[in-house]
Amino acid sequence: MVETKIAPEKMAKMLNQWYGMIKRHQTAEAAALKEEIRSLLPHMDENQDLLIYFNLLDFRYKVLTEEKLEEADKAYCIIKGIGEENTDNMIVYYSLFFSGVYEFYKKNYVEAICFYQLAEAKLRNIPDQIEHAEFHYKIAEAYYQIDQHLISISHALKARSIFREHEEYKHRSIKCEMILGANMYDMYRFSQAEEHYQKALNxxxxxxxxxxxxxxxxxxGLIYDRKNIPKLAEEYFIKAIHIKEHLESINGVRSLYMIASVLYRNNQVAEARSWYDKGLEKAESLKEKEYEAKLKLIHALYDCHNDSLINEALQYLEQKNLWPDTSELNEQIAEYYLKQGNLIKAVEYYKRALKAKNQIMKVMEALA
Structure with a gap:
């Protein structure tokens, strides 16, 4: 029996469909198509570029689904090498862009932006507007994480304007609205933040x-917390964790942390401790080190009053270059000691908060 060969053109079309599903976060459909592609690859006429494209997309898929991330860690070295050894513009672009996506996932935000900046030069030669929107969306996320709000807003608006024209990318359009809301929140423009969030919610x-x-x-909930309406903030964080898909994700850990934080800051220590325990258990199960550190910090500050644990948590956040969070937490610690009448410790942590803010400026100078 003569084996039927798969034409490279057909395989290229399937790979493009697969990438579209990945971008739209259609994980079930993407998983099914991946298996179909994998079964057909041995029957394809030899085409090195398509094999490289498959490996790049498979890497992006692993990061999306958090599937076998130990394999993704190994594949990352190969992915970076592909970009260095290849001259095809699209392949080099995906190598750089996916490297940025990976670094962002690992919370190495500065490294992510460096890769995105390199990818941007290659993006100019790619006509697909959805690809441009995806780029602007991802770099907007990264700039938000290092408090570069105006740059983040600029990219989020570009992404949203493209995604809005394509109904099948409604999910991404909503995510852009959420990034705009997050930036407004960080800039203390609460009414504008609420407008973006309410639109995204609807x-x-x-x-x-x-x-x-x-x-x-x-x-x-974050907005109401910052507006000092703790009961309403708590209500919205609890609304969030009542949604199964939210609770089971990293976002669930963030909400558990915030419930504990709100309660601790309002002297409801016993109740806060219960939420702290739930949050820490969830963070440890997901290997979410950032929120393990943050949860241990607030527990050490408000509950067991352990300076060494506070400083250990801050040291971890500093090592990860999470300077915006480090600055905010140092201010929170300083305010706690100020209320306690301990001016020496309050001044110490205000100084550390200022040092963290200076680090944010240094990061931006390095990226300029």
Missing amino acids: EAKSSGFPKEVGIVYHNL
């Missing part, structure tokens, strides 16, 4: 995206 509910509904509830 669209997420009507489109059936429960994970995004949970994130918006969480983000609204």
